[in-house]
Amino acid sequence: MGMIIQGATGDWEVVIGMEVHAQVTSKSKLFSGSATEYGAEQNSQVSFVDAAMPGMLPVINEKAVEQAVRTGLGLKAKINKHSVFDRKNYFYADLPQGYQISQFLQPIVGEGVITIDLKDGETREIGITRLHLEQDAGKSIHDQHPSMSLVDLNRSGIALMEIVSDPDLRSPEEAAAYIKKLRSILRYLGTCDGNMEEGSMRADVNVSVRRPGEPFGTRCEMKNINSVRFIQQAIIYEANRQVDILEAGGTVDQETRLYDSVEGETRSMRSKEEAHDYRYFPDPDLLPLEFDDAFIEKIRADLPELPDDKKARFVNDLGITAYDAGVLVAEKEIADFFEAVAKGRDAKLSANWVIGELFGNLNRTGKSLSDSPVSADSLGELIDLIKDGTISNRIAKEVFEEMFETGKAAEAIVEEKGLKQVSDTGAIEAAIDEVIAANQDKVAEYRGGKDKLFGFFVGQVMKATGGKANPGVVNQLLRPKLDG
């Protein structure tokens, strides 16, 4: 559902396009052999090339090219066998070359598509305009010295994929769904870790507003937003700001704006007039990037099952609801965990346990799946105990809590606490007799026609057996005794 802002003069539709910078998962940088590890000591991962020493030349990292093609295939996009690296020229202290090597007119990947998942299992297709490879800049640090800025070049030259969407998004929720889905696909592909806190994924968000059905309005670009929540907040603020301007009879200026997450507002960085003239031209140090179909097909053959396909399989083959399937495939680790639990077991029961008990407990304790105290194997063992009648569903929940607390195996807990379900008819019969003897008045009422009391007796028997009695056996034995 699109976001409509109801202004004094009528409705306004919000139009959003995104440019996501995703750091390519790769051991070395785009054009040098330096390491790319996050959090290394400042300026410890800088080669002569990254520092733009005189006479240094870039050499393309084949792994980064593979990753870009892999991502392109994951986005069902056109792969360009011929692409060109250009120089984007501008001066800044953390840009050692004085230009960024990027791809301008001829990117490595062309048009593609992402299916985003919305509420109630609804989906929408969002167009991908292009994907290109480029270098990251270094990092300027302004708060460690009273009068100087410091520069850390560890990031300088790291490979980024800039993934540009068509202006197809219509609400903050869709923008959020888009970035989550993109992140999910990149993680499935292993081409970007999607870590927004570490800056592995950053978004430039383009926002404009228009009357429904009319041509696009003037857009503003908000640079470098690094959380899904901030993206949504920025869109809401910016769309409303533009509506206010238009309703007051003004015009929106095309400009680059900064989203201030502390103040919750966007501010002008530079207008179109002040915009950089990047003087793009083909980098004469690099030949055009060329590869053949065999290169693409080799990568294609190695593609993992992606979330959309996985979801379809979960629904069609495993009989899981679309909603549950959507939850399970959103993150590759969750899907992998679920599949490990469900392997050779009841898929629906497995899904319920993963989504219900496991996620419930993880959320409650603020833990992530990777540090879950209950492994996929041990959750599977618990489900096996339910299936073979060793414990009831209710007892299983108790056992699970214990597993989550202590990390112990289900079987050990059942053994230790004597939770094994009682199916021994002698013991159950004895309990039934006790219950009947203690509740003669209720027995009379039941026999007088108050059938509903049957449940009461079951409950009493279960209570008497500490919940361990097999409910099926209880039913079986109780009715003839009550009926007399």
Next chain:
Amino acid sequence: MSDLTRLTIAEARDGLAAGKFSAVELTAAHITSMDAARGLNAYITETPEKAVEMATASDQRRAQGTVGKMEGIPLAIKDLFCTKDTLTTAASHILDGFKPKYESTVTTNLWNEGAVMLGKVNLDEFAMGSSNETSFYGNVVNPWRRQTDDQPLVPGGSSGGSASAVAAYTAMGATGTDTGGSIRQPAAFTGIVGMKPTYGRCSRWGVVAFASSLDQAGPMTRSVRDAAIMLEAMAGFDPKDSTSVDMDVPNFEAALTGDIKGLKVGIPKEYRLDSVPAEIQSLWDKGIEWLKAAGAEIVEISLPHTKYALPSYYIIAPAEASSNLARYDGVRYGLRVEGKDLADMYSRTRAEGFGSEVQRRLLIGTYALSAGYYDAYYLKAQKVRARIAEDFNTAFKEVDTILTPTAPSAAFAFGEKSGGDPLEMYLNDVFTVPASLAGLPGISLPAGLSGDGLPLGLQLLGRPFDEETVIRTAGVLEEAAEFTAKPSDWWRG
């Protein structure tokens, strides 16, 4: 012992092999010569200690039976090549104090073949110039003088220090770089041989960039044979330079067979410019006759886009330079002039650090790449460049090599062309620029003297990666020209 500095590389190689003298002796003779020629201002940095050390090591290697292609040969290195722990300036103030922690591939190749470094030689700032008048380290003087006066003359540029050093016998050879004629034109001005190989033959890694799509290193020597020997040592595929070409390096010296019978030599009619002095035209005609006499077939060819070469070169080279030189910003190395903020620091550093010719070209290049002008200038120039390359392709279907003059004049006096209109200076590259744009191999060799006794050069061009035909033809021409004139050694202190 006769003066060792007068030997060619080939002769020195034989002398060293025969044990007539050692590398240390050969180097010492050149150090003495270098000291005596200081008035030419050819060297920015002299490295005599390093030279002796390298020569000593060379003698030791030879004693152990290891002999490289350039074993024990003392060379001057254009100060555009990065040399580890040795000041590398590009003749610019902006690289003040810059000592690289790495060694260029070309110099590494030379050292691996046993060569000895005498020092780093002067050039036009960032190789931008045709007279060596733009160096922050002062003008280089040509060892040649007119018979008619004592006026100091330019050595040509940008490899003016290399040319002067070799012509004045302070080095047996020197590395040069050629972007639009920077090896060939100074070679012609100083009566030596200069060769620009095919673009991609020598690695650009570790060479301070001027215009990446044009820059190419090459040898400057006193004979064609020496150029062949030295080029072979310099050249080779380098995975660190994406534009270097993965091809085997032939034995260039073996190309000097002296036999050019049946070889087809093209004479481009568009190079017959009215503005070129008659003595240069007639030297060209002499060259034609010499080749004909040696059995070559002379074919008139047409390179119709020649007149667009200079204008497109003076768009493309500055455009690339404007981007290549952006890294000299005062942030990480070289000169920094403090300012009130980052932009101010940039402005002050670059205003003080770059000389006026470099600034002029950076402005031209920035303009040519600017929004709204890119199509009209840069893109158009690239299209012209493709046409020029096509012209040569067509011509080389008919001929094996092309003969032209190297430059439209002999060496001129300081200030003669640098005072007013810069186009006057740019015109000096008219015969050398087209081959640069097409990436072709070219050589200049001394073939005669001007009326007032200055050396004049002829240029041979070849098909891409066919340096061998160029060298072979140059060898024949060299023999026929019998160029034995030498500058008087007025500079010896």
